[in-house]
Amino acid sequence: MVAKKLSVTMTKSKHGRLKSHQECLKGLGLHKIRQSVEVIDTPENRGMINKIAYMLKVEEV
Structure with a gap:
């Protein structure tokens, strides 16, 4: 089973x-504005x- 991933971008x-x-934000791995991570x-x-x-x-990715 392949886990679904989400692309999350910090906008503010x-x-x-x-x-x-x-x-x-820290838990999701986001530190800077316009940074994107996949979770x-x-x-x-x-x-x-x-x-x-x-x-x-x-x-969704």
């Missing part, structure tokens, strides 16, 4: 955000993405 700055939102589509990653969806762009 992490400065001035809630600590928990900054931790979600496996798991409930844990989906939860972090949903929490900070206002500062991300998400695409």
